[in-house]
Amino acid sequence: MENIPHIPVLYREVVNTFDDIKEGIIIDCTMGYGGHSSLILENNPNIKLVAIDQDQTAIDFSSKRLKPFGERVEIRKGRFSNVIKDILREYNPQDIKGVLADIGVSSLQLDQKDRGFSYESENLDMRMDKDAPLSASNVINEYSQNDLEIILREYGEIKNYKKLASVIMQNRPFHSAKELSQKLNPFLPKGKKIHPATLLMQAIRIEVNDELGELKNLLGALEEAKLPHAKIGIISFHSLEDRIVKQTFARWAKSCICPSEAMRCTCGNNHQLGKILTKKPVTAQDDELKTNARSRSAKLRVFQMEL
Known part of the structure; x- marks a missing residue:
């Protein structure tokens, strides 16, 4: 490194x-x-x-x-x-x-797939401090549907937050960011400049690290x-x-x-x-x-x- x-x-x-x-x-x-x-x-x-x-x-x-x-x-x-x-x-x-x-995640953290920040990661972590108690896995697999909706709406500014929260609830547990982004991809907003999962990952990361x-x-x-x-x-x-x-x-x-x-x-x-x-x-x-x-x-x- x-x-x-x-x-x-x-x-x-x-x-x-x-x-x-x-x-x-x-x-x-x-x-x-x-x-x-x-x-x-x-x-x-x-x-x-x-x-x-x-x-x-x-x-x-x-x-x-x-x-x-x-x-x-x-x-x-x-x-x-x-x-x-x-x-x-x-x-x-x-x-x-x-x-x-x-403010925000560094490019090298994004590049380290084991940290779970990338939508291609085989992990579901996103903790900037590896010793912190709350991880992305906790958020995705343990939060209520209402709490997930709040996070996706407030931190991701995603319009169809209710649908995404519902899909998460119906398909969990998730074991990786890659699995999560692939499952939600059909319902994610499509843009020309950013990957569809970007706002989803942003919302989860902000919650995990209380940014x-x-x-x-x-x-x-x-x-x-x-x-x-x-x-x-x-x-x-x-x-x-x-x-x-x-x-x-x-x-x-x-x-x-x-x-x-x-x-x-x-x-x-x-x-x-x-x-x-x-x-x-x-x-x-x-x-x-x-x-x-x-x-x-x-x-x-x-x-x-x-x-």
Whole structure:
């Protein structure tokens, strides 16, 4: 695995986002296989990087990849929504100058068939942390029909969610993602750009790893910490994540938080945490789109804390 080349999405845009940070600490909440982390360390030679990941395979890989940077790198294992709280308590808020989160499954996790993320996998797992108690097998084979409908509707945004949930109930147990996608294929929405099972797998993966909850908890921890100078960059891959980031950044940028129907301001008009640096999400350039299919859906939003 050490020889696998891995180019992270929006690599130039991430480097440019943090390019003006000359010292202090940058937190990479989703280290993965060290792509963004290594680029940031190379481009910002005087910063320290604290990296987080819950996948031990990724940690083992990136520990070797980032070893040349020596004591400038600190790696923590766990869910970033929990570990970030420890980091924010341990370090002086003044020293934290940047936070990056690349939300979603990594391309190398997708490529590892035994992890169960791919619709071609002979496994039914999808856990980013292999030690986590909930797997895709639990979701598909044990959840009620109503719970399956909610997941497919809310996380997959699939219109015929009732039919899919019914087919799952009638044909379980399922033993692999491949078996699941093949059985449901006749009922899955057909699109020109993505495989029919993509939204199905997305919905299950989000449930297994509580991805939306993780994102909300991360943003909540950063808001509570009130970092005075930190630049926050979040990369999302589907509309549910992007909507959460967009709405949170918009709220952070508001000085007045009075209800819209209020006749006059009574909140003090001093609640602004900073400013949005990306009026529209930053997307991949043409050359990256041609070489990295995953970058097609990647969106980067950036917020500058000013407290």
